[in-house]
Each structure stands twice: as structure tokens, then as C-alpha cells.
Amino acid sequence: MTEPLLRDVAILVPVVVAWVVIVVDVARRRGLSRRRRIGWLVFVTLVPLAMLLWLLRRPIDVAAQVTAPPPAPDDPRTRLVDLVEAYDAGSVDRSEFERRLRDLIPRATTG
Amino acid sequence: MSGDERRPSGAPTVRRLAVFGTRLVYREVEVVERGRPTAGPVLAVSSHFGGVADAMLLLALSERVPRIVARDLIWKYPVARSIMRSIGAIPVRRRADSGGSVQRNEDMFTACYDALGDGDVVLIFPEGVTQEDPHLAPIRTGAARIALGARSAGVRGIQIEPVGIHYEDRAAFRSRVLVAFGEPIDLDAVLPDLLPGVDVDGEAVGADHSAAVRALTALIAERMGRVGPRYRDWDQARALHLAASVALREAGRVPDGGTTPADDGERDALPLALTERLAARLAARPAEALVPVEEAAASYARSLRDLDLEDADVAAPHARVTGRVVRDLVLAVVLLPYALIGALIGALPYLITQVPRLFRLSAPMLSTVVPMVALLAFLGQWTVLTVRAALTWSVTYGAVVGVLAPLFVAATVFVAERFALLGRGARRWWVSRRSAGPIARARHERADVLTAVVRALGEEAA
Numbered sequence: 001m002t003e004p005l006l007r008d009v010a011i012l013v014p015v016v017v018a019w020v021v022i023v024v025d026v027a028r029r030r031g032l033s034r035r036r037r038i039g040w041l042v043f044v045t046l047v048p049l050a051m052l053l054w055l056l057r058r059p060i061d062v063a064a065q066v067t068a069p070p071p072a073p074d075d076p077r078t079r080l081v082d083l084v085e086a087y088d089a090g091s092v093d094r095s096e097f098e099r100r101l102r103d104l105i106p107r108a109t110t111g
Numbered sequence: 112m113s114g115d116e117r118r119p120s121g122a123p124t125v126r127r128l129a130v131f132g133t134r135l136v137y138r139e140v141e142v143v144e145r146g147r148p149t150a151g152p153v154l155a156v157s158s159h160f161g162g163v164a165d166a167m168l169l170l171a172l173s174e175r176v177p178r179i180v181a182r183d184l185i186w187k188y189p190v191a192r193s194i195m196r197s198i199g200a201i202p203v204r205r206r207a208d209s210g211g212s213v214q215r216n217e218d219m220f221t222a223c224y225d226a227l228g229d230g231d232v233v234l235i236f237p238e239g240v241t242q243e244d245p246h247l248a249p250i251r252t253g254a255a256r257i258a259l260g261a262r263s264a265g266v267r268g269i270q271i272e273p274v275g276i277h278y279e280d281r282a283a284f285r286s287r288v289l290v291a292f293g294e295p296i297d298l299d300a301v302l303p304d305l306l307p308g309v310d311v312d313g314e315a316v317g318a319d320h321s322a323a324v325r326a327l328t329a330l331i332a333e334r335m336g337r338v339g340p341r342y343r344d345w346d347q348a349r350a351l352h353l354a355a356s357v358a359l360r361e362a363g364r365v366p367d368g369g370t371t372p373a374d375d376g377e378r379d380a381l382p383l384a385l386t387e388r389l390a391a392r393l394a395a396r397p398a399e400a401l402v403p404v405e406e407a408a409a410s411y412a413r414s415l416r417d418l419d420l421e422d423a424d425v426a427a428p429h430a431r432v433t434g435r436v437v438r439d440l441v442l443a444v445v446l447l448p449y450a451l452i453g454a455l456i457g458a459l460p461y462l463i464t465q466v467p468r469l470f471r472l473s474a475p476m477l478s479t480v481v482p483m484v485a486l487l488a489f490l491g492q493w494t495v496l497t498v499r500a501a502l503t504w505s506v507t508y509g510a511v512v513g514v515l516a517p518l519f520v521a522a523t524v525f526v527a528e529r530f531a532l533l534g535r536g537a538r539r540w541w542v543s544r545r546s547a548g549p550i551a552r553a554r555h556e557r558a559d560v561l562t563a564v565v566r567a568l569g570e571e572a573a
Contacts, residue, residue, distance in 0.1 A: 011511070014449060018514050049510040052497075055517075060123075060130055065171050068139040068287070071382045080362040081385050084392045088572040098569060104362045105565060107558075 019044065022051050031059035080104045122176045125198045129170035132486045136164070138285045142172060143384045144292040148270040149174065152227035152261070153295070156254045156331055157274035158247060158339040159236035161281050162479030168276060168290055169234055170198070177234035178226045180219065180253075201226070203253070205239065220260055220318060227261040227269060237331065241475040245340045245348040247332070255327035258298055260318030271296040271331060275338030277387050282477035284464045284485060289383035293338035296330060305330065340387075342394055347401075350408035353422060355389035356381055357411075357557060358564045360426040380423075393564065395572040403563040411556040418549055424539050425553055436532070443529040450526035453519030456496065460488035493517065 026032075026040045043050040071078045083104065087097040133140060155177055159165055166179055176198060183202035186192045195202075201222045226233050235257065237250035258269055273293035280286040302311040305326040309316065316323050342348035359381050393404065415421060443450075467480045496516050501509025542550055 010448075014515050014518060015511055018518055021518075022514075048507045048514075052510040052513040055514065056127075060126060062172060062174050065130060065133055066140055066142045067134075067137075068141040068382065070141070070143065071385050075363070077359045077363045077381070077385050080359060081388045081392070084389060084568055087568075088392055088395065094569070101565065101568065105358065105561070107361055107364075107561065 015048070018051060022054055025058070026054065029059055030061060076104055122198050125194055126170055126176060128486065129167045131490075132167050132482050133171040135489055136167075136284060136482045136485050137288050139287040139380070139383075140168070140172075141287070141289040141383050142292070143289070145294045147292050148272060148295050150230070151268045151270065152230050152266055153232040153270050153272050154227065154254060154258050154261075155232055155234040155272045155274055156237050156250075156335055157234060158242075158276055158335060159238045159240065160242050160245070160340075160475065160478070161276055161278055162241045162475055164278070164281065164288075164478045164482050165236065165241075165276055166234075167482055168288065169274065172290055173232060175232045177232040178223075180223065180233065180235040180257075182240075199226075201233070220257060223257045224261040224264045224266065227257075227266045228264070233257065237335070241478070243473065243475055245342040245345055247335055247339045247341065250328060250332050250335065252324050252328050254331055255324045256318040259316060259320065259323055259327060262298060262302075263315075263317030267299060269298040271298060271334075273331070273334040273338050275335065275340065277340060277383060278478065279383065282468070282472075282474045282481065284461075284481055287380065287383055289387055291338040291384070291387075293334055296334060298327075301330065302327075341391065346409070347394070347405060348390075349412065350405040351390040351393045351401075352386055353412055354404050354408045354560055354564045355386045355393060356422050357408075357426070357560045358568075359385055359389060360422065361561055364426075392572070393567060396567050396570050400567045400570040404560070404567050407556065407560040407563045411553065411560050414549065414553040414556055418553060420538070420542065420553070422557070424535070424542050425550070425557055436536075439529050440533065443526045446522045446526055449519050450522040453516075453521070453523030456492065456516050457489075457520040457523055460485075460492045463488040489520075 022044050023041060026037060026044060032040070040050070040054060044054055080101075083092065083097065083100050086092045087094075092100070153175075155169070155173075157165060157169060161168075166181075169177060170179075179195075179198065179200040180203050181195065181200050183204050185195055185200075186202055201219055203219045204216050223233050235254050237254045238248040239251055242248050254271070258271055262269060272295045275291040275293065277289040277291065278286070279288065302316070302323070306316065306323055309323075318324070340348065342351065363381075393401065411422075415425070464481060464485045467477055467484055472480060493513070493516055497509050497513035500512035545551070
């Protein structure tokens with residue numbers, strides 16, 4: 001008696017999780033008209049097969065393909081690269097470059 | 112519109128495959144861009160180090176499906192042919208393949224002019240074939256001839272968009288990749304500067320105007336060079352990447368001598384964009400200024416390999432336990448049962464992705480084979496499970512299996528990554544307690560790398 005119950009719960013939990021994930025996805029995904037969005041919300045809630053269809057048919061979100069965030073501009077590591085590029089472009093002179101480089105990398109012994 | 116006729120309903124499906132393949136093959140996808148053109152005719156000119164992977168990434172990362180210019184040999188294979196047709200790819204005949212006949216390339220040029228005339232994106236790899244070495248090969252004139260030909264056929268507002276694709280390890284499954292979109296060339300705007308004294312709106316400046324083709328090819332090569340890799344060989348590429356990582360980690364070190372912002376137990380990896388930009392600046396130094404950097408980096412790399420450590424371990428040995436780490440670990444333990452099911456599901460397709468590594472294939476070859484094998488293995492496994500569940504029980508159960516199987520595999524990946532981080536933390540703690548022996552030597556070598564990098568950066572770029 002307990003074993004089938006356990007099994008049903010073990011299946012039900014991930015199905016509910018999947019449903020929640022998919023509902024959030026339907027609600028948020030760009031490139032969907034309001035009517036279609038509501039239609040999909042009803043559909044994935046009533047018919048399990050619709051969850052599968054959604055995963056196969058949902059609009060492609062190009063921005064979501066980028067999985068690593070770009071480095072922040074005020075990150076000292078970004079400032080190091082910006083500094084070197086500015087020096088190479090000629091907009092920062094050598095003494096200014098070495099002073100700012102020492103600020104960014106205090107442990108380095110400049111020659 | 113003629114563009115729609117040549118691009119039947121297959122395009123979304125192939126794009127979905129590209130999106131799925133990108134998610135599957137790469138652990139992380141980074142993008143840097145400087146104002147990508149969102150409308151109008153675009154000629155994308157991309158570096159070509161990754162075979163099919165290059166095309167897959169650009170299909171997944173473009174709002175508009177690019178018309179890919181590809182070798183006509185691909186059309187000889189049945190499945191490949193229908194895929195190429197469905198995305199409206201344009202066949203190009205290479206002289207080397209056809210024994211000299213270039214007659215059919217008239218069709219290629221016409222198809223490109225039409226596509227650009229329709230305001231589409233045309234994607235071409237001007238180096239011709241996938242490259243072995245980590246620098247751009249001399250580019251062919253095809254891109255310039257397409258752009259100029261289309262313009263003289265009346266297409267205005269063409270943007271030439273340079274693309275550089277940097278693979279952390281193009282032969283690996285689940286590694287990282289950086290796609291850099293450079294500043295586009297506005298053809299109408301640059302043409303008068305490229306051809307001083309020539310009436311650029313006259314009919315004559317077309318695909319066969321040799322001075323224009325030469326000047327535009329040089330400009331395209333220069334812009335591609337800004338976003339593409341430019342290392343002498345793979346040894347230099349590896350050495351300069353390591354050297355750049357050392358400098359970046361030092362710059363990211365917070366003043367109290369603690370860990371770098373991104374190293375607080377959450378992510379070890381530096382953004383590829385930063386490593387690549389700094390390594391590129393190093394590579395621009397005169398060769399003699401680079402010798403000490405390469406030597407120091409090579410011996411530090413040897414020590415790391417012997418110790419089975421990474422630079423991040425030596426750089427920031429204090430693995431801190433943050434709230435996020437605890438939360439992730441609790442989640443990982445909760446997910447463990449499902450992750451085990453996911454491991455059972457994913458084991459076979461994962462092993463299949465490792466099979467190509469058993470053969471002695473070159474890295475460019477693997478960059479084509481690994482994504483294709485991974486797609487086939489995982490999609491095949493998923494289809495078999497879903498259909499079998501549907502036939503054995505019911506369509507509803509089939510759908511449930513179809514939704515849950517990828518979810519379980521994702522849980523496996525999540526749990527495996529958290530446990531790997533835990534192992535890494537333990538290793539760092541061990542490293543931090545050692546003050547003598549090989550680890551001390553590695554620390555000294557790391558300091559030497561830093562000194563060499565700082566000295567080289569002070570030199571004028573060549």
C-alpha cells in the first residue's frame with residue numbers, strides 16, 4: 001500500500017515542479033501575443049502533453065542563449081584590460097599607465 | 112518575397128536544434144558585442160576554427176536566421192542536404208574541390224545579392240575552411256566581392272559584421288565559448304574613403320573592381336583581426352591565456368589580500384572576454400618582449416599540471432563558505448535522487464559523446480563531430496524514452512517522460528557541478544596549508560609570470 005503511494009509522490013513532485021517551471025516560462029517568454037500566452041497557460045495546465053509541446057514549440061529567446069554575464073565595467077579586472085587597451089591606443093602615456101597599473105596590481109614589481 | 116520562398120518552414124526547426132545543441136555542448140556561452148545591426152542587409156564575416164560548431168553557435172545567437180554560405184560538398188550528403196535547403200544555405204564551389212571550374216559561383220553571388228536585397232543576413236567564413244592554427248588565415252576576396260556586387264546591384268545600407276569565435280577547448284564537450292561581434296562596417300560610408308577620387312556610385316564599382324575588392328578585403332581582414340585570435344601557435348595561445356589569467360586574478364584581488372570577487376566559491380572562471388582581450392594585447396607585444404612571459408607561463412603551467420591544480424587554486428586558496436554555497440549544497444542534496452535517475456538516463460548519450468575522443472581526430476574535426484554526436488545521442492535517447500513510454504503506458508505518460516527526462520539530466524549536471532565545487536574547495540584548503548615543496552615553487556613561478564606580464568605590458572605594442 002505504501003509503496004505505490006511513495007512511487008506516485010515521487011513522480012508527482014517533479015511533474016508539479018516541471019509544471020511550475022513551464023508556467024513561469026510561458027508567462028515570461030518574449031515574442032508571444034497576449035492571447036497565445038493565455039492559451040498556452042490554460043493548455044499546459046489542463047493537458048500534460050501540452051507541456052511537451054510547449055518545450056518543442058516555444059519562441060526562441062536569443063538573449064537566453066548567453067549563459068555567462070558580461071564583466072561589470074567597474075570591476076578592477078575590466079579596468080585593467082581597459083587600461084592596457086587605452087595605453088596601446090595611445091590615449092594614456094607611459095608614466096600614467098605604470099602608475100595606474102601599480103594601483104591595480106600592487107604585488108607586481110614593475111621594471 | 113523571394114527570400115521566403117527559398118527559406119521554407121524548416122528554418123525554425125534547425126534553429127531550435129542549434130539552440131538545443133548550444134545549450135548541450137557548452138557549459139557557458141559568453142557574448143561581447145558593439146552594436147549589432149538589428150535590421151537591414153548584413154554580411155556577417157566570421158572566423159572559422161570550429162567547423163559545424165561555428166555555424167551552430169551563430170544560428171543560435173542571431174535574431175534573424177543567417178543565410179550561410181557553405182561548401183557545395185555538404186549538399187552531396189542526404190540529411191545534410193535537406194538541412195542546408197531548409198535554412199536557405201547558399202552553396203559555394205571552391206576551386207580546390209572542383210578542379211578549376213568556377214562557373215557555378217555565379218549562382219552563389221546572385222543568391223547572396225538577392226538575400227541582401229531582401230534585407231537578410233548572409234553569413235560567410237572568409238577563411239574558406241576550418242583553421243588549425245590560432246590566428247586568422249589570409250581571407251579570401253569572396254566577402255568583399257559579395258558586398259560590392261550587391262551594392263552595385265542596387266542594395267544600399269549593407270553592414271559587414273565581423274565575428275570572432277573563441278573556444279576554450281573546441282574538442283571538449285561542456286566547455287566554454289566566447290562569441291565576439293565587432294563593430295560593423297557601414298559599406299556606403301567607408302567606400303568613398305577606400306577609393307579616393309573614384310565615383311563610388313558609378314556602376315563600375317562592383318564585384319570585379321579589383322582596387323575596391325582589394326581595399327575592402329583588407330578592411331574586412333583588419334576588423335576580423337580585432338575580434339579574432341592572433342597567436343603564433345597553440346603553445347603561445349595557452350601561455351598568454353595563462354599569463355593574462357594570472358594578471359586578471361591579481362587585479363581582482365581585494366585589498367585585504369582575500370579572494371577575487373568572482374572566486375568566492377561560486378565561480379572559478381574568469382570571463383573569457385577579459386582573458387581573451389588581455390591575451391590579445393599581450394600577443395600584440397614585440398616577440399622579444401614576449402619571450403620571458405611565455406617561458407615563465409610554460410614552467411608555471413608544467414607545475415600546475417604536475418600538481419593537478421589550476422591557477423585559481425594557487426591564486427586564491429581561501430575557499431569561503433558563503434550563504435549561496437550552503438543553499439546550493441542543500442538544493443543538491445534534495446535533488447540527489449532525481450539526479451541519480453538523470454545520471455542513468457544521461458550516462459549512455461554522455462559516453463557516446465566521449466567516443467570521438469578515442470579516435471585520433473584533429474581538434475577542428477572534433478569541433479564538427481562532437482556537437483553532431485552530442486545532438487544525435489541525447490535527442491535519440493530522449494525520443495526513444497518518450498516514444499516507448501507513450502507506447503507502453505499512454506500518451507500522457509509519454510509526455511511526462513518527455514518533460515521530466517531532460518529535467519532530471521539537468522538536475523544531474525547541477526548536482527555534479529556543486530559537488531565538483533565542493534571538491535575544489537577541499538583541494539584549495541589543502542593547498543593553503545602547504546607552504547613548502549612543489550606548491551611553494553608554483554607560487555614563485557606564478558609571481559614570475561606576473562612580473563613578466565607587467566614588464567611586457569609596459570612595452571609598446573608592435
